[in-house]
Amino acid sequence: MLGTVVLFVVVAAIVIFVLVYGMRLVGMSEAAMRRAVMITGALGLLLLAVGLYLGLVWAPTAQIMGDAYRIMYIHFPSWVGTAAGYLTAFVASVLYIRTRKYGYDYVAVAGAEIGLLFNVVGLITGALWGRPTWGVYWTWDPRLTTTAIMAITFAGYLVLRAFLEDPEARARVSALVAIIGFVNVPIVYFSVRWWRTLHQVQSSPDTIDPPMVLALRVMMIAFVVIFLFILTQRFMLARIRGEEELEAVRLELAGD
Amino acid sequence: MTRTGIIAAAAGLAAIVLVLAVVPGMRDAGYIIRAYVIAAVVIVGYIWFLAGRLDQAEKGREARQEDGAP
Numbered sequence A: 001m002l003g004t005v006v007l008f009v010v011v012a013a014i015v016i017f018v019l020v021y022g023m024r025l026v027g028m029s030e031a032a033m034r035r036a037v038m039i040t041g042a043l044g045l046l047l048l049a050v051g052l053y054l055g056l057v058w059a060p061t062a063q064i065m066g067d068a069y070r071i072m073y074i075h076f077p078s079w080v081g082t083a084a085g086y087l088t089a090f091v092a093s094v095l096y097i098r099t100r101k102y103g104y105d106y107v108a109v110a111g112a113e114i115g116l117l118f119n120v121v122g123l124i125t126g127a128l129w130g131r132p133t134w135g136v137y138w139t140w141d142p143r144l145t146t147t148a149i150m151a152i153t154f155a156g157y158l159v160l161r162a163f164l165e166d167p168e169a170r171a172r173v174s175a176l177v178a179i180i181g182f183v184n185v186p187i188v189y190f191s192v193r194w195w196r197t198l199h200q201v202q203s204s205p206d207t208i209d210p211p212m213v214l215a216l217r218v219m220m221i222a223f224v225v226i227f228l229f230i231l232t233q234r235f236m237l238a239r240i241r242g243e244e245e246l247e248a249v250r251l252e253l254a255g256d
Numbered sequence B: 001m002t003r004t005g006i007i008a009a010a011a012g013l014a015a016i017v018l019v020l021a022v023v024p025g026m027r028d029a030g031y032i033i034r035a036y037v038i039a040a041v042v043i044v045g046y047i048w049f050l051a052g053r054l055d056q057a058e059k060g061r062e063a064r065q066e067d068g069a070p
Helices: A002-025 A030-058 A068-099 A102-134 A142-163 A167-182 A184-194 A210-255 B003-022 B029-066
Strands: none
Touching (some): A030 A068, A030 B003, A068 A102, A068 A167, A068 A184, A068 A210, A068 B029, A102 A142, A102 A167, A102 A210, A102 B029, A142 A167, A167 A184, A167 A210, A210 B029
């Protein structure tokens, strides 16, 4: 468990570092960066096609749950995307607070927005899996409730950013909100162990049929690659808008 | 409409076609189909609009650079 968390943090730090400094360090042109993003997107699509085939056609039907379990192949990777997004926002926010470099703020908003996208997909697919297995779309189970709170927190983060006009104040306040909001992520993860209610605890690959594990791993890798593709695009957008905004502030100050 | 948006939409459509071709004979097919179709629509929709916003921002930046802005 600790190893997985450390791995996630290291990967998030590398992604942030590459996004903020990568182009300058390796002298990568914007066209080359764009090509790299497109190759990432194509790889993501290829993995997704293979994963969908493995999950929907190749993997066997579950003994007790039947075919409804196949929602797992989209539900679980959505949570990987959610965790990756919020973790990216958290690490980038910490780095922004320490360095005050706007590049980290751009990565943070990209991570939070994409984390929320996958969070919404996870909630919808979870509800559609819950109905045939639990008999209800929604219940105030601790896992579901903490997950909904997590979505509301990061939606609030994005709304807050829209209301703050000063770039420095927006970056600082939203970084604090992302850091505080991230506290809920480990609570979501451990909620199924702390409060043993309706949602099952995390399964071990040892107890699952190997074809199911393979299909799930391919879908998880596909979602991580797609996450990186979307994150880079969103970062590029945030950077262009941020630079525009800072330029406008500079011109305004020069005019005074 | 951008190239990234069109590719994402085509991929999403292909995924939906695969789901509609494979899933209908399964138990609880309705829930599985809805889960995959809604997930595809939400993710593709986001990528479509993100690609559009990025395209517009880049065009705006190019226009400003042509006007002599840094």
